[in-house]
Amino acid sequence: MKHILVVDNQIANCELLSKFLTKKNFTVATTTKGNHALQMLRQNKYDLILAEYSLPDTQGNDFFDEVHKMDPTANMILMGKEVNLKNVVTLIQKGARNFISKPLNPDELLDALQKAGNGTNYKIPTKPSPPQKTKPTPASSDRVTGNSKKARAIIEQVERVGPTNFSVIIQGETGTGKESLAHLIHQKSMRKDGPFVAVDCGCLSRELAGSELFGHEKGSFTGAAFQKVGFFEQADGGTIFLDEIANLPMDIQTALLRALQEKVIRKIGGTKEIPVDVRIIAATNENLSEKSETANFREDLYFRLCEYTLDVPSLRERPEDIPLFLDFFLEETSRELQRPKARFCKEATALLEEYDWPGNIRELRNVIRRATLFADSENLISLDSLPSRISNYRDSLYDTDESRADEESSPVRNKGDLKSTALKAESRRIMEVLEKVRYNKTRAAEVLNIHRKTLYVKLKLLNIPC
Structure with missing residues (x-):
């Protein structure tokens, strides 16, 4: 198999896939729209089609049907994020070679391409797997919330605000699980069957922020070869999560305020107002109330967003939750690595419970994943397996204790x-x-x-x- 057509709604994704697959000796053509892909298929023969499920002008089922009307023998692999499982099963039953979840794993992608080239379809299990005798755990590590008093108080607030349509600001340090709470709020809402679109505002450049959020028309600026559907349109009927919202430039804040108040957006370079129905959940590691009193964040936007505010405690403020996270992440890593569950020695456990965790839950998870790789033959993780910053923290505590003893004497x-x-x-x-x-x-x-x-x-x- 040599010639592949990549259909993805993001130009950047098309470029990345083209570079990656070209290095693997494939000939690659790309497009961001389903209708344009159909035109290309009428003019050229491709060995395989790698297509995004949610395209700006069509959906996976419709695109698949159109392709197979033209060529019933076409090889197609679909890809996407948070796509309904029922739709995936339907596509596989119709003849799709595979469905790959985003973000893409290079090895998984190459394996799927190889199997498709051999004419092998993904097999849907016809019998349920035997029940596992393990205790249930959340589907994602990001959904661990803890059992401390502060953790339970946050979940109670999520239960309270979730069913409403309030805009929510989630405030907390980096790594405290703000996106996890946004997901939970979405799942508790009447919009749970709609899309959940997460946007990292810290990664949006000043030049492209408007295009990413609201979309653009073809030819509206240099490089705009196609019309683009922005995040707000993608989130229509659901929830949009704006992480690190304090990083948005002032002109984009103005456009965002209008979108919230009028419930309409306008693409870059466009004249048509497009109605959108989205719920806003914003997150920040800064104090937006204080920032809105300066020239860095619009005060009227802050008041529009803060219909409800959640303050997420840091991990050091609820140390009683650390043993729960330790156990959960050890189990998660065990399943991922397909090896017996490791355990920390007593000294390492004590140090992990004492450490202040400036990176919070995210840092804790990464430390456990790394340390598990250094477990000995008895699956025991020693102090030497912990990162130097944690070992140095231990030394600073010992130095502090000695200094206090010297002062007392x-x-x-x-x-x-x-x-x-x-x-x-x-x-x-x-x-x-x-x-x-x-x-x-x-x-x-x-x-x-x-x-x-x-x-x-x-x-x-x-x-x-x-």
């Missing part, structure tokens, strides 16, 4: 010496800042111009509750 302690006076002044300053920022440790570290980890070490050294 000092004959001049609390006698007005320079060191004691400096410590008292430092303690007062830290408490002043903490009270001013309402004990937000991240904000306090910024005001004090020190790293958050340094602040926690100082809190322990000064015996200030944290």
Whole structure:
């Protein structure tokens, strides 16, 4: 098999697939629209068609039917994200060679192409798999929420706001699972059968942000070879999740405000107003209320978005959840690697429960996945398998304990010496800042111009509750 037609709704995806498959000795043609693909198929013969299920001008089932009317022997592999399983089964039964979930895995893609070239179709199981005797776990690691009081309070708020159509702002540090909560809110809503479109606003360039969100017309700017459907149109009837919304440029904030108020959008270079019905869930690791008081974020947009606000606690604020996450991620990694579940030694477990986790749940998951690779023959993970930043944290704790012991044994302690006076002044300053920022440790570290980890070490050294 040499000649492949790639049909994807994103120009960037077409370019990436073309480069990748060309390196694998395929001849590749690309397009972003189903109708254009049909024209290309009338003019050329392709060994295989690799097509996105959700195209701007058609859907997978309709596109597949049109192709097979033209050529009943056509080889087609479809790909997509969060596509209804029933539709996938229908396509396979009609004769599609395979269906690949996005984001694409290179090895999986090449395997599917090879099997399609050999005339092998994906087989749909006719009998259910035997029941597994393992305890049920969430379908995705991102859906772990915890059992602490703070975690349960967040879930109660999700249950409360989910069924409404309120716009929601989710605030929390990086890695706390804000997108996970957005998914849960969507699943609790009347829009759960509609699309959920996640957008990382931090990755949107100033030049292309408007095009990505609202779409563009053909020829509206250099490189706009085709009409583009933006994220808002893709999310019509469902939910759009705007992660790191504080990074949006001001002109895009203005267009977003209009879309929220008028429930219409206008493509870049277009004159037609397109009605859209979407629910907005925004997320940020900044304080939008404070930012809206500056020239960096529109105050009217903030008030339009904050119909409901969720403040997600950091992992260090709910350490009782750490053992639950440790166990879950160990099981998840075990299934992924198809090997027996590993376990941490007592010293490693104690350190992981003590560490402050600046990267929160995301960091914890990555540490466990990496450490599992270094488990010994008895599936035990030792201290040496942990990243150096965690080992260094352990050393800093030991140094702090020794320093405190030295101070307690000092004959001049609390006698007005320079060191004691400096410590008292430092303690007062830290408490002043903490009270001013309402004990937000991240904000306090910024005001004090020190790293958050340094602040926690100082809190322990000064015996200030944290």
